[in-house]
Amino acid sequence: MDFLRATTWAEALRMKADRPDATPVQGGTDVMVEINLDKGRPKALLDLTPVAELTEWSVESGNIRIGAGVTYTRIIAELADRLPGLAQASRTVGSPQIRNRGTVAGNLGAASPAGDSHPPLLASGAIVEAESVDGTRMIPVGDFYTGVKRHALASHELIRAIHVPVKRGPQYFSKIGTRNAMVIAVCSFGIALNAEDRTVGTGIGSAAPTPRRAVEAEAFLAGNWPAGDLDPAVAKRFGELVAAAAAPIDDVRGSSGYRVHALAVMARRTLGWAWQELRNGGRS
Amino acid sequence: MRVNVTVNGAPMTADDVWPGESLLYVLRERLGLPGAKNACEQGECGSCTVYLDGLPVCACLVAAGQAEGREVLTVEGLASGEELDPVQEAFVECGAVQCGFCTPGLIVQAHSLIAGHDGVPADAEIREHLAGNLCRCTGYEKILDAVRLAARRKAGS
Numbered sequence: 001m002d003f004l005r006a007t008t009w010a011e012a013l014r015m016k017a018d019r020p021d022a023t024p025v026q027g028g029t030d031v032m033v034e035i036n037l038d039k040g041r042p043k044a045l046l047d048l049t050p051v052a053e054l055t056e057w058s059v060e061s062g063n064i065r066i067g068a069g070v071t072y073t074r075i076i077a078e079l080a081d082r083l084p085g086l087a088q089a090s091r092t093v094g095s096p097q098i099r100n101r102g103t104v105a106g107n108l109g110a111a112s113p114a115g116d117s118h119p120p121l122l123a124s125g126a127i128v129e130a131e132s133v134d135g136t137r138m139i140p141v142g143d144f145y146t147g148v149k150r151h152a153l154a155s156h157e158l159i160r161a162i163h164v165p166v167k168r169g170p171q172y173f174s175k176i177g178t179r180n181a182m183v184i185a186v187c188s189f190g191i192a193l194n195a196e197d198r199t200v201g202t203g204i205g206s207a208a209p210t211p212r213r214a215v216e217a218e219a220f221l222a223g224n225w226p227a228g229d230l231d232p233a234v235a236k237r238f239g240e241l242v243a244a245a246a247a248p249i250d251d252v253r254g255s256s257g258y259r260v261h262a263l264a265v266m267a268r269r270t271l272g273w274a275w276q277e278l279r280n281g282g283r284s
Numbered sequence: 285m286r287v288n289v290t291v292n293g294a295p296m297t298a299d300d301v302w303p304g305e306s307l308l309y310v311l312r313e314r315l316g317l318p319g320a321k322n323a324c325e326q327g328e329c330g331s332c333t334v335y336l337d338g339l340p341v342c343a344c345l346v347a348a349g350q351a352e353g354r355e356v357l358t359v360e361g362l363a364s365g366e367e368l369d370p371v372q373e374a375f376v377e378c379g380a381v382q383c384g385f386c387t388p389g390l391i392v393q394a395h396s397l398i399a400g401h402d403g404v405p406a407d408a409e410i411r412e413h414l415a416g417n418l419c420r421c422t423g424y425e426k427i428l429d430a431v432r433l434a435a436r437r438k439a440g441s
Contacts, residue, residue, distance in 0.1 A: 003285055003303035003349040025347060029327055032345040035304045036325035045303060049350050073339075095416020097393070098327055100339045101346070181415030182328055 002044035009053050009131075012158060015046055017133045020155035022046040026054075026069055027101030029094065030110040048158070054105075063163040065129070068105030075104070083164050085120035085171030085190050092116055092175050095182055105159040108144060111151040111210075118145070118211030119190030119203030120173055126164045132157040145210035169195035170274035174266040175205070176254075186254040189242065189266040193274050198225050202267075207246035207259045217241035217267065230275045238271055239264035289351045291315060292361030298348070307351045308332045308343035311358060319359040319388045330417030333389035334358045340396040342416075359388035362395060371395045374434035375427075382421030390417045394431045404435040 004022055006012035016022060023042035025031045026049060034040040048054060054069030057079065064083055066075070072090040076099070080087035086104070093099050093116050107115040108128060121141045128139040130153055137157070144152050153159070171192040177183030188205035200218040205211050217238055224234045248259035287298045287310060298314040306325075311317045311334070321331035325344050332343040335357035343356075362369035368376070371394050381387050397405060397413040405413070410431050419427060 001303040003347070005349060005352065025350070028345040028347055028350065029342075032306060032347060033326040036306065036344060041304070045347060045349070047347065047350050094327065095330065096396075096413055097330060097333055097340050097342045097416050098345075101341050181412070 004044055004046045007050045009051050012048055012051055013133050016158050017156045019044050024048055024158055026103045026106045029098050029102040063165050066162045068159045072099035072102050082166045084167055085123055085173050085192050088173040089116045089120045104162055111145055111149050113210055114185045114206035119188050119205045122203030122211055122213050123190040123192035123201035124165050126162055129161040130157045131160040148209050169193035170277035172270040172273045174270050176262050187259040187262050191270045191274055204246050207248040207263055214242040214245035226275045226278045235268045235271055239268040242267035287348050287352055290355045301348045305348045306344050307346035307348050310348045317358050317360055321385055331386050331389040333392045340393050359391050370437055371434045374430040378426050378430040380426040380430035386419040393417050398435050398438055403439050
């Protein structure tokens with residue numbers, strides 16, 4: 001195994017072009033587990049932590065451009081007001097030690113269907129900025145996940161940043177696990193209401209081969225836009241449509257039937273919180 | 285490969301490091317610092333918690349090469365000579381140590397909570413901060429006592 005240490009972004013891109021078999025590593029919270037437990041042995045590690053420009057975030061035309069080295073701890077501390085869905089999901093990642101190292105870009109690179117950041121990224125319509133020596137590609141996050149732990153990056157590409165739209169309405173995230181910390185989601189759900197153009201975003205985690213949206217549920221709710229009290233029939237139907245969009249398996253963390261049931265509950269629950277926030281004029 | 289890292293204030297060098305090796309292995313097996321403990325090797329237990337550039341992390345998930353040029357503070361670096369750090373002192377006084385295996389990680393993680401806090405953290409905050417450190421002996425109550433005691437002493441001083 002080789003250890004490649006990029007000190008600038010340009011150098012990282014050149015190294016990845018020369019060594020497409022290198023596994024990029026930021027916080028190591030996925031990559032090092034694989035190595036420690038001998039589940040996988042990359043030909044090379046490409047350390048991106050010295051690349052200073054990756055640790056910045058900025059505001060760009062209504063989006064937050066989150067550099068690939070920005071940790072969950074910093075998203076919680078610095079972006080919770082503008083990206084509440086992603087911040088809520090970030091709070092459920094691992095433990096403080098894990099959040100001090102782990103990154104959203106790493107979550108995308110691992111592309112586990114259970115990754116905590118995927119539902120809010122899907123719900124808010126995030127875009128992955130991928131770069132290589134050949135140039136930059138902007139990949140809508142819904143097109144990024146291509147299979148279990150598989151993604152749309154070419155072997156010489158790296159994730160430069162994730163562009164996440166600033167909230168335009170209530171955003172909520174919910175996750176089922178055996179306890180409140182250190183759990184991989186049994187299943188998870190994110191909702192983002194866009195109060196400006198009255199559209200709805202959703203994201204389902206850990207209940208299909210890839211994270212995915214519940215497109216019919218989104219259209220249904222947009223057609224029954226929150227006004228007055230939340231009609232229990234609307235909430236129920238929304239939950240059913242979210243559950244119907246999932247395709248879960250039975251595994252050690254939960255059964256398929258449990259996941260479908262739990263998704264419907266989480267969808268109704270997060271919708272209730274979002275509806276309440278809309279009625280309160282944006283205050284949760 | 286060679287890794288240069290400052291540990292507990294002293295520049296150190298480890299040679300013949302395997303590129304997939306963890307910072308934890310380098311600390312324990314190459315630099316003679318066995319304080320951080322090796323248990324789950326997947327970031328679940330917190331026994332290997334050390335400071336890396338001022339932030340507590342699981343040393344088992346840091347590739348050794350990622351520590352190049354960085355500053356590491358381990359549990360061995362908290363005491364001043366024979367004088368224990370107030371968090372260590374509180375763990376002793378409260379009986380927060382049974383088998384002791386999780387203790388170094390918990391001490392470092394508790395130290396980071398108290399260092400960043402002016403008053404006494406609420407119980408929910410202590411539990412959240414220590415959520416990534418597993419202890420199979422104490423049932424955690426004595427550990428919470430120790431954290432509160434250390435925080436009270438710091439706030440009162």
